[in-house]
Amino acid sequence: MYNDDLEHQLKETFEHEAALHRDRLEGLESRISEELEGRLPKPGFGDLIRDLVAPSKAGRMGQLVVLAATAAVFLIVGGLFLPELSPQLNPAERLAEAGGGVAFGTTVFLVPAPNASEVVLVGSFNNWEATPLADEDLDGIWRVELTLDPGRYEYAFVVDGQWWGQDPAADETVRSYGGYSSVRYIGLAGGDA
Amino acid sequence: MYRLFDEVSLLRASLQGETEAWGEIVARYKDAVFGLCLGFLHNPADAEDITHDAFIRAYENLRRYKLDKKFSTWIFTIASNLCRNRLRHRRYHPVIPPPDEIAGGSDPAVEYARDVRLGQVRKALDQLPYLYRTPLVLRFYNELAYNEIAEILAVPEGTVKTRIHRAKIQLKRIMEKDGLTDHVQR
Numbered sequence: 001m002y003n004d005d006l007e008h009q010l011k012e013t014f015e016h017e018a019a020l021h022r023d024r025l026e027g028l029e030s031r032i033s034e035e036l037e038g039r040l041p042k043p044g045f046g047d048l049i050r051d052l053v054a055p056s057k058a059g060r061m062g063q064l065v066v067l068a069a070t071a072a073v074f075l076i077v078g079g080l081f082l083p084e085l086s087p088q089l090n091p092a093e094r095l096a097e098a099g100g101g102v103a104f105g106t107t108v109f110l111v112p113a114p115n116a117s118e119v120v121l122v123g124s125f126n127n128w129e130a131t132p133l134a135d136e137d138l139d140g141i142w143r144v145e146l147t148l149d150p151g152r153y154e155y156a157f158v159v160d161g162q163w164w165g166q167d168p169a170a171d172e173t174v175r176s177y178g179g180y181s182s183v184r185y186i187g188l189a190g191g192d193a
Numbered sequence: 194m195y196r197l198f199d200e201v202s203l204l205r206a207s208l209q210g211e212t213e214a215w216g217e218i219v220a221r222y223k224d225a226v227f228g229l230c231l232g233f234l235h236n237p238a239d240a241e242d243i244t245h246d247a248f249i250r251a252y253e254n255l256r257r258y259k260l261d262k263k264f265s266t267w268i269f270t271i272a273s274n275l276c277r278n279r280l281r282h283r284r285y286h287p288v289i290p291p292p293d294e295i296a297g298g299s300d301p302a303v304e305y306a307r308d309v310r311l312g313q314v315r316k317a318l319d320q321l322p323y324l325y326r327t328p329l330v331l332r333f334y335n336e337l338a339y340n341e342i343a344e345i346l347a348v349p350e351g352t353v354k355t356r357i358h359r360a361k362i363q364l365k366r367i368m369e370k371d372g373l374t375d376h377v378q379r
Contacts, residue, residue: 006361006364006365007333009310009311009314010314010318010329010333010334010364011333011334012311012314013311013314013315013318014228014231014232014330014333014334015228015334016307016308016311017228017231017232017235017311017315018224018227018228018231018232018334021227021231021237021240021241022224022227024227024237024240024241025223025224025227025241025244028219028220028223028244028245028248029216029217029219029220029223030216031245032212032215032216032219032245032248032249032252033212033213033215033216033219034212035249036212036215036249036252037212038210039210039212039252039253040209040210041207041208041210041252041253041254041255041256042253042254042256043256122281127281128278128281128282129281163282179282
């Protein structure tokens with residue numbers, strides 16, 4: 001078998017398969033346009049900075065220069081005192097020191113599943129790998145405690161192999177991949193502690 | 194209305210909330226994104242879902258996209274990441290692979306022979322690790338350069354070349370073992 005044969009066969013296979021199912025894409029552009037109607041792309045970090053420093057285009061460059069100079073002065077002066085002002089802190093301490101958001105630490109995940117034999121937690125914090133829950137006192141409530149850095153985390157429980165993504169303790173529930181996932185905001189205002 | 198617009202104009206209009214302009218972007222790229230997802234996952238329903246989700250996410254995060262970069266690379270990266278997440282999700286939702294479908298054609302015997310042959314290539318592909326299958330799809334379906342594949346999969350270009358090389362060797366072994374070599378040579 002020659003490489004060219006194989007490459008040709010691969011191309012033909014992928015294209016043939018896509019062509020077989022192309023009818024699924026019928027009208028996708030219209031459906032997406034309608035779904036997004038009235039929604040704008042999320043503002044980017046650059047937009048926020050621009051809005052802060054330059055309400056008009058004419059003054060933008062001058063204001064950026066002033067901002068850069070001010071930042072440089074702060075960095076130089078701050079650098080002199082850095083060892084005293086900012087000892088090595090973990091994320092929780094850093095957030096607490098900054099006074100932003102609510103305090104946080106261990107996050108508890110609970111799920112009632114009295115008849116289950118295995119319950120695991122999967123989520124964006126563990127790369128969607130299984131973290132087992134335990135029901136040590138056999139009261140039917142499975143539990144695990146995790147220490148998470150500040151952020152937004154999607155997750156779900158898997159109870160005896162069944163996806164269960166609507167945790168009542170979640171900050172919100174989102175629909176993705178045809179199922180539900182729960183969301184917790186750790187260390188952010190309005191989120192979980 | 195937007196059919197004659199160039200890509201950059203469409204993206205600029207989309208940034209202003211012109212969802213019809215975004216619809217034109219979807220129309221231009223949906224086949225490529227769908228084919229990528231189907232090649233990665235070999236599941237038409239999943240591929241359809243992810244194609245939809247990829248365009249929604251891309252629109253939501255359009256301000257992160259840099260106009261001097263190729264849009265195709267960006268949307269393929271989003272789709273590729275969603276496919277990877279779907280596979281993780283699938284570990285807990287085993288799916289039954291769809292049956293091989295046979296398309297109609299002018300000569301049923303010829304069509305049938307081709308469908309069988311391609312189905313066998315597909316089965317061999319399914320035996321490849323995901324790591325090796327993905328660069329093959331991007332290279333031979335999406336026809337991307339090695340550096341673009343490297344950017345999408347977030348690995349060095351040398352790794353892409355190595356994976357494609359090894360994938361081909363493995364495919365040949367699988368097909369020879371399963372007695373499919375004759376089909377491929379024909």
